[in-house]
Amino acid sequence: ELTRDFLYALPKCELHLHLEGTLEPELKLELAVRNGVDIGQSTVDEITATYQFDSLASFLGVYYPAMNVLVAEQDFYDLAMAYFTRAAANGVRHVEAFFDPQAHTSRGVAIDDVILGYSRAARDAAGLGVSAALILCFLRDFSAESALATLTSALPFAEHLVGVGLDSDERDNPPAKFAEVFALAREAGLKLTMHCDIDQVGSIENIRQVLEDIGVDRIDHGTNIVENPELVALAIERGVGFTTCPVSNSFVSADMKADEIVSLLAQGAKVMLNSDDPAYFGAYVADNYVALVEKAGLSPDDVVRLAKNSFEASWLSADEKLRYL
Ligand code: HPA
């Protein structure tokens, strides 16, 4: 009954997706040629051969250099439209997509071109039957001052944003480092989410911080919260969503974390499945459903619950959610 076709057609939201993580080798090559950027490879096969990761750090070491091909507003538009087209084919009705402005502004790209290119694509995604919103992510291995400066330069474009997030290397970069910038983002009316990557030292303390000190609306990854029943209870009481990414997990920690995801689902946490960086991990969101169904033997009820959770944990308005649920 849970066929691949069913899992692809199932209406769903995608809530953990890095637009820069959707850069397929073909588009990377096209943009490298268009912008005259030397990426060190000259064929799709050569690019694909560099996509080998066994940790977050080794993934990030390929992910950031690739962004050199993104230069003009049109490049950001083209990248996002290619993703929205694939999302539509994966049953995605609504997406809240991350982007990493500091990975571009630190190379001299204007934040205006990043935000306006992505938001023009988000508007045009409606023509594909996908509504799209943007989450500005701060790079946690950059300083708090850099995050603050980024927020300040983005606030004139706040109408194009639904929230802020926190990604990149978590080691020695705890949530508390960004308490001030997240408080300011909340005052500006933005929703809050932060990555709590699995398998990082001190990770359960970071989950405690995001729930108790920052007061996030969602947690990205964070499935190791199952180690601490009190924190699970707090997250469930607050309706905090968990944006989990099974195939990504299987790359960066050699484990899909299926038991943790299924446990959170069974306990009533608002957990759903997402693709994270699909061009690099070789699976868009529907294939994450396929992979977890296969691994964990999910029932049809489980799968429908995951898809419902994706709408409930989204930042659509109550009225908009009613259209889907
Ligand atoms: N974790 C941290 N940083 C990232 C990720 C992730 O899953 N994807 C892109 N940047």
Ligand code: ZN
């Ligand atoms: Zn992520």
